[in-house]
Amino acid sequence: xxxxxGTPSLIRLALRRDRxxxxxxxxxxxxxAYANPAxxxxxxxxxxxxxxxxxxxxxxxALVALAGPAVDLNSLGGFSAWKFVLFAALGAGLxxxxxxxxxxRAEEETGRLELLGAGILGRQAPLxxxxxxxSIANLALGxxxxxxxxxxxxxxxxxxxxxxxxxxxxxxxxxxxxxxxQLSQSAxxxxxxxxxxxxxxxxxxxIGDTAGPxxxxxxxxxxxxxxxxxxxxYSDPRWWIIAIALATTVAFTALGYTITNHRDFASGLLAxxxxxxxxxxxxxxxxxxxxxxxxxxxxAWAIGFALAGFxxxxxxxxxxxxxxxxxxxATALTQLxxxxxxxxxxxxxxxxxxxxxxxxxxxxxxxxxRGEETSGRIEPLLATHVSRTRLAASHLTYALGGTALLxxxxxxxxxxGAGLTTHNLGSQLGNDLTAALLQTPAAWTLAGxxxxxxGLLPGYSGLAWAAxxxxxxxxxxxxxxxxxxxxxxxxxxxxxPKLPGGTITATPIIWLVAIAAALTATGLAAFRRRDIG
Amino acid sequence: MTTAIEVSDLHKTFGRTPAxxxxxxxxxxxxxxxxxxxxxxxxxxxxRILLGLLRADSGETRLLDGDPxxxxxxxxxxxxxxxxxxxxxxxxTGGETIDLLGRLRGGLDSKRRTAxxxxxxxxxxxxxxxxxxxxxxxxxxxxxxxxxxxxxxxDEPTSGLDPLMEEVFREAITEEKHAGRTVLLSSHILSxxxxxxxxxxxxxxxxxxxxxxxxxxxxxxxxxxxAETTTPPTGLxxxxxxxxxxxEGERMHCEVDTAHLDELxxxxxxxxxxxxxxxxxxxxxxxxxxxxxxxxxxxATK
Numbered sequence: 001x002x003x004x005x006g007t008p009s010l011i012r013l014a015l016r017r018d019r020x021x022x023x024x025x026x027x028x029x030x031x032x033a034y035a036n037p038a039x040x041x042x043x044x045x046x047x048x049x050x051x052x053x054x055x056x057x058x059x060x061x062a063l064v065a066l067a068g069p070a071v072d073l074n075s076l077g078g079f080s081a082w083k084f085v086l087f088a089a090l091g092a093g094l095x096x097x098x099x100x101x102x103x104x105r106a107e108e109e110t111g112r113l114e115l116l117g118a119g120i121l122g123r124q125a126p127l128x129x130x131x132x133x134x135s136i137a138n139l140a141l142g143x144x145x146x147x148x149x150x151x152x153x154x155x156x157x158x159x160x161x162x163x164x165x166x167x168x169x170x171x172x173x174x175x176x177x178x179x180x181x182q183l184s185q186s187a188x189x190x191x192x193x194x195x196x197x198x199x200x201x202x203x204x205x206x207i208g209d210t211a212g213p214x215x216x217x218x219x220x221x222x223x224x225x226x227x228x229x230x231x232x233x234y235s236d237p238r239w240w241i242i243a244i245a246l247a248t249t250v251a252f253t254a255l256g257y258t259i260t261n262h263r264d265f266a267s268g269l270l271a272x273x274x275x276x277x278x279x280x281x282x283x284x285x286x287x288x289x290x291x292x293x294x295x296x297x298x299x300a301w302a303i304g305f306a307l308a309g310f311x312x313x314x315x316x317x318x319x320x321x322x323x324x325x326x327x328x329x330a331t332a333l334t335q336l337x338x339x340x341x342x343x344x345x346x347x348x349x350x351x352x353x354x355x356x357x358x359x360x361x362x363x364x365x366x367x368x369x370r371g372e373e374t375s376g377r378i379e380p381l382l383a384t385h386v387s388r389t390r391l392a393a394s395h396l397t398y399a400l401g402g403t404a405l406l407x408x409x410x411x412x413x414x415x416x417g418a419g420l421t422t423h424n425l426g427s428q429l430g431n432d433l434t435a436a437l438l439q440t441p442a443a444w445t446l447a448g449x450x451x452x453x454x455g456l457l458p459g460y461s462g463l464a465w466a467a468x469x470x471x472x473x474x475x476x477x478x479x480x481x482x483x484x485x486x487x488x489x490x491x492x493x494x495x496x497p498k499l500p501g502g503t504i505t506a507t508p509i510i511w512l513v514a515i516a517a518a519l520t521a522t523g524l525a526a527f528r529r530r531d532i533g
Numbered sequence: 534m535t536t537a538i539e540v541s542d543l544h545k546t547f548g549r550t551p552a553x554x555x556x557x558x559x560x561x562x563x564x565x566x567x568x569x570x571x572x573x574x575x576x577x578x579x580x581r582i583l584l585g586l587l588r589a590d591s592g593e594t595r596l597l598d599g600d601p602x603x604x605x606x607x608x609x610x611x612x613x614x615x616x617x618x619x620x621x622x623x624x625x626t627g628g629e630t631i632d633l634l635g636r637l638r639g640g641l642d643s644k645r646r647t648a649x650x651x652x653x654x655x656x657x658x659x660x661x662x663x664x665x666x667x668x669x670x671x672x673x674x675x676x677x678x679x680x681x682x683x684x685x686x687x688d689e690p691t692s693g694l695d696p697l698m699e700e701v702f703r704e705a706i707t708e709e710k711h712a713g714r715t716v717l718l719s720s721h722i723l724s725x726x727x728x729x730x731x732x733x734x735x736x737x738x739x740x741x742x743x744x745x746x747x748x749x750x751x752x753x754x755x756x757x758x759x760a761e762t763t764t765p766p767t768g769l770x771x772x773x774x775x776x777x778x779x780x781e782g783e784r785m786h787c788e789v790d791t792a793h794l795d796e797l798x799x800x801x802x803x804x805x806x807x808x809x810x811x812x813x814x815x816x817x818x819x820x821x822x823x824x825x826x827x828x829x830x831x832x833a834t835k
Contacts, residue, residue, distance in 0.1 A: 109662070185662055186623055274658035275625075279632035289633060292625060376620040380673065383584045383614035383686075384637035385606045532586040 003261075006121035010129035014103045022137050025095050029088065029141050029166075033148030037080040041153060043482065050074060057082075065210045065315050066349065068229035077154035077234035081162045087476065089228040090198065092141055092170035096134045097194040100177035103130035106187035108265065124257055131178050131253055138170030154234070161233035168231075168245035172224035173198065175252030182259040184268040192300055199304050201225040203311050210315050224248065286386050290394035293372075294365060298402050301361050302409055305354065309410040312350045313417020313432070316343050344501030347418065347432060354410045355439025356472045356493055358403050359446045363468045365399035366450035370461045373532060388528050392451065396520065399447045404440045411436025435499035441512035442492035446471065448519025455526030535562045536595070537684055537715040538583065543592035545578055545739075552578045554739035556592070560717055560732075562683075565710050567730035568719040569820065575739040576719045577617055580688050583717075584614060597684060610639045613677035617688040617719070619669040621661030627672045628657030634676040646679040652701050667693035678705055685709060685716045691725060703728055723817050735820070743819075754814040754822065755788040758797065763805030772796050783807075 015022075044050040054073030057063050064070055068086050072078025104126050107113040113126055146163030150156050173194070180194040181187075201223035208220030209229070220226035227241045259269060282288050369392055372378045381391060415432035419425030450464035457463065474483065474491040488494045492515070495508040538560035545553040553575045560566040570576050581587040583596055585605030594601050599608045621630055635641030650657055655671045664672065670693045677685055691699050699722070706729050709716060720726050726733060727747065734744040743750055755776065760766075762783050769778055769785065774793030779786045789797050791814070801809070 274656075275629070275660055277626065277628040277657040279625075279629040279636075283629060283633050284636040286637075289622075293622065296624070376616065376618055377622060379581075379584075379586060379616055380614060380619075380634060381637065382586055382605075383609055383612070384634060385609045385639060386637055387606045529588075531588060533581070 003122040003124040004128055005125060006116075006119070007125040007128045007132070010103075010116070010121075010125055011132055014129055014133040018099065018102075018133065018137075022095075022099070022140075025091070025137065026140050026144055029091075030144040030148045032084060032088075033145040033163075034152045035148075036084050037076050037149060037152035037154050039482075040080050040083070041076060044079075047074075050076065050079060054079060065206050065312065066353070068205075069209050071230075071232050072235040075154075075158075075234050077149065077158045077162070078232075080149070080152070080154060081158075081233055083477075085162070085165070085229055086202075086225070088145065088166050089169040089225050090202065092138055092166050093173035093198045093201075093224065094195070095141070096138060096170045096174040097177040097180075097191060097198065099134040099137060100130045100174055101181050101187050101191050101194070103133060104178075105181040105184075105190045109185065109187050114265070124260060127178060127181075127253075127256055127260055130181075131174055131256075134174040134177070135171060135249075138167045138174065141170060142167030158234035158237075161231065161237035161239075164237075164242055165228045165231040165233055168242045169224045169228040171249040172227075172245045172252075175249035175256075176224075178253040178256035179259070182256055182263065182269060186268075189296075190268075192297075196300065196304065198225075199308070203308050205229060206315070207311055286381065286391050286394035287397060289381075290398055293368065294395070294398040294402065297361075297365065297368075298398065298406075301358075301402075301406055305358070305406050305410045306413045309354070309413030310417040313347075313414035313419075313428075314421050316346060316418035316428075317421035343418075343422070347414065347500055348435065348498045348502070351411070351414065351432065351435045351439065351499070352475065352493060352496070354414075354436065355407065355443060355496075356468075356475050358406045358410070358439065359443040359468055359471065361406060362399050362403045362443045362447045363450050363464045365402055366395065366447045367454070367461055367464055368398075369395040369451075370454045370458060373458070376533075379532065382532060388532075389524055392454075392524055392527055396447065396451065399450075400444055403443045403447070404437065407436045407439050407443070408433065431500035434504075438496060438499055438504070438509065439493070441509050441516060442496055444516035445492040445512055445519065448516040448523065451523030451527070452519045453523070455523035455530065458530065536560065537562045537597060538566075538717060539593070539595040540579070540583070541593045543579065543582065543594060544590045545575075545582065545587065546590055552739055553582075553589075553592075555741075556736060556739055557741045557744070558734050559744070560715060562715050563710075563713055564731040565706060565716040565718060565729050567726040567733035568717055568736070569721075569726065569733055570719075570736040574736050576736065577688055578739075579736075580614075580686055580717070580719065583686065584609075611682055612684040612686060613638060613680045613682045614686045615670070615673045615677045615688060615690045617690075617692065619666075619673045621664060621669055621672060623660065623662035625661050626658055627655060627661065627664060627668070630661060630672055631657065631676040631679070634673075635680050638680045638682065640681055641676075641679050642681055643679075646675065649675045649678055649705070652705070653698060665693070667695065667698065670694060671698070674702065674705075678709070683714060685714060687716065688719045689721060690718070691720070691722060699725065723815075723820060750819055751791065751814050754791060754819050756791050756794055756814060757786075757788050757812040758801075759786045759810040760784070760801055760806055761808045762801060763807060766801055766804040769797070769800055772800060 044053050051074055054070070058070040058073055068082060070082060073082060107126065142163035144163075145166055146159040149159035149162055176197055177194045180197070181190045183193060184190050202225055204219045204223050205226035208217050208222075208226060211217040211219070220230060224245060227245060231238050231241050263269065283292070372395075378391060382388060411433035412429065414436065415429035416425070418432060419428035422428065446464070446468055449467045450461075453461055453463045471491045471493060474488060475493050478488050478491070492512055495512065497504050497508070536559055538558060540556060540558040543553050543556040544551075556575060556579055558568070558579065568576055568579075578587065582589050582594060583601050585601045585608075588602055597608055597611055601608060621627070625633070631646065632641065635646070653671045653675060655668060655675060661669075670690060674690055677687070691702050694702060703725065706716060706718070718726070718730065730747070732744070732746050733750065735742050762785070765783055766780060766785050769775055769780070769787065772793065773796065774790035775797060776788045777786075785801075787797075
């Protein structure tokens with residue numbers, strides 16, 4: 001028996017288990033890759049129109065910061081790649097991380113792998129199978145992207161390079177996940193570490209891409225997201241970037257193999273230390289338990305938001321430095337969700353984006369209740385005098401309160417970053433904090449959606465993830481695609497005033513809070529009445 | 534004599550799969566009641582309904598003179614539950630989990646807690662994710678047994694324990710009984726049930742098939758008789774309640790319904806008994822009789 005014995009069976013098992021989730025990812029890429037150039041062609045039907053738009057975007061560091069370096073924007077392929085590539089690369093990274101962890105550490109943690117490991121199974125078979133499946137998925141992602149983009153009207157050669165750039169990002173994160181899944185005994189922690197790397201990659205490339213000639217431009221080249229965004233697929237593809245990504249994959253996977261060879265089954269590199277033998281006097285309520293369960297997740301988000309807020313805030317100054325602001329810039333920025341004044345538009349755009357990203361935390365924290373249910377841990381709790389409402393409320397406290405706190409953090413750090421670089425700390429701090437906090441009611445509606453799903457359709461909790469995905473897609477692509485009014489209105493974030501710069505109106509805020517409250521009440525009422533388990 | 538648990542004609546269906554089909558269960562205050570049945574026969578479903586985690590489709594359920602669904606939270610102050618499959622919070626230690634569950638029940642006897650930890654040989658400083666199945670079960674058991682409650686609901690509590698720990702568990706339950714607590718014990722371990730339980734209910738496919746004290750149940754089943762007589766026994770095959778009769782010369786063997794033991798003894802005495810071995814039915818036989826033909830009926834799992 002070699003260390004790889006049994007790998008083919010595990011690959012088949014993984015493909016069977018992922019027969020729904022992986023095709024969803026792949027179809028989504030196909031559809032977006034196809035629809036994207038088509039919609040841009042409709043928006044800018046002539047070369048002159050495209051050139052004008054490209055000119056506006058190319059001079060704008062804000063857009064470079066948000067979406068990536070503006071290259072080849074004068075061609076349909078380059079323009080559409082630029083618009084989609086950041087989300088696509090982050091998505092491929094996320095898919096890879098989740099897939100690798102799902103088939104390695106999560107299996108090990110639940111003990112299912114032990115069942116298989118007792119059979120004829122090599123030590124390295126699970127990791128090899130997981131890396132293989134994630135690599136195949138990324139290859140498929142690249143192929144359908146190339147296919148979709150070609151069908152959408154962009155040149156074949158460029159589309160292939162474009163698809164390959166996404167596969168490269170996915171492969172690199174497959175390798176990174178192969179390493180991170182070795183680190184902790186908990187699949188959740190392993191995912192968290194890898195996603196933190198993904199988030200850090202984004203922030204590093206933002207700083208690198210906006211650094212200017214004397215700044216730390218090299219930061220772009222420290223990470224897979226930076227590589228993918230700088231591949232220039234539709235003009236002069238830098239194929240060597242694929243080679244770097246592949247080398248990264250191999251190197252990190254090899255590290256993963258080495259650790260697997262040296263560690264015990266179900267153990268991690270970060271060892272578990274003995275803890276207290278008695279609970280602190282405070283640990284006597286469901287809320288105190290929720291604090292223990294949510295603190296790690298919340299802290300990770302808070303650190304990420306603080307760093308990203310400060311980094312994105314400090315760029316504000318270079319936005320204001322644009323002297324020849326063309327009408328196209330203004331149009332493009334307004335479409336991104338801001339109003340006229342450039343810095344305000346930039347800040348409004350990034351704060352709106354952070355609002356939507358904070359809503360991911362909202363959904364994640366709310367679904368924790370369902371996670372506790374499916375893992376069988378709420379049964380013993382509900383067999384004590386804790387009521388279902390009180391138990392659900394303990395998790396909702398973190399979902400709702402945590403979201404508000406995250407947005408306050410990002411408001412303050414963005415304000416600090418912007419204020420320090422524009423020497424206008426007082427007003428920036430206040431404005432950005434207000435703008436960030438005003439995103440809260442919109443994010444809360446997603447907690448409402450999640451708790452309603454938990455109450456009414458507990459078997460389909462994934463619907464809450466679908467809801468946040470739709471909201472982000474509408475928010476980021478809707479204005480550029482010029483979606484219908486009613487389609488834009490689906491997203492709660494559409495209804496928020498554009499701040500800083502706009503005027504605050506109470507009506508939409510009141511409506512959003514009311515909708516969130518109604519959804520939450522419905523969800524809680526259903527959760528009280530249904531079977532647990 | 535009051536009843537702690539009174540269930541009659543309980544029905545529960547999951548989708549189209551019936552899990553409980555007219556289940557009856559009566560547990561008298563102060564007794565240890567064995568709850569037996571094959572896998573998937575509806576034991577855990579019944580317990581979950583008693584805890585208000587599931588809602589019954591129809592039937593009467595009373596728990597400590599309350600409605601387990603409506604009065605769940607007030608009733609839960611008076612009971613402790615050990616699930617069959619114990620899952621702990623991965624980042625809480627065993628000790629923290631014991632304290633949390635005890636406090637949420639309304640209090641924990643810290644002396645008992647210390648004593649139980651020692652008796653069950655459990656290290657409370659380890660994180661939840663590092664415990665083995667048996668140790669996870671010990672955490673839940675210590676939390677339940679150290680709580681000051683009237684009723685213990687235990688769902689296969691010893692399925693992961695080693696024989697030594699099973700013994701500790703038996704002692705602990707015997708003490709609970711002497712302290713006047715009521716225990717509903719779902720189990721597969723027959724010796725455990727035989728030692729601990731005052732009464733048992735056997736269920737199959739969501740339906741109660743036998744209930745009573747072990748003596749009563751034994752009465753319903755067969756005794757195994759082996760005898761040697763001076764002359765070959767005659768007329769045994771016409772006696773009521775005699776099964777699997779085998780006669781070889783002066784030696785005979787048969788199974789007889791315990792209710793008809795008397796008639797068989799008289800017939801044997803007529804042939805002159807030289808030796809006689811009588812084996813009372815074991816719980817195992819009782820059990821197997823109800824388990825064996827369960828290959829076909831479908832039942833829901835936990």
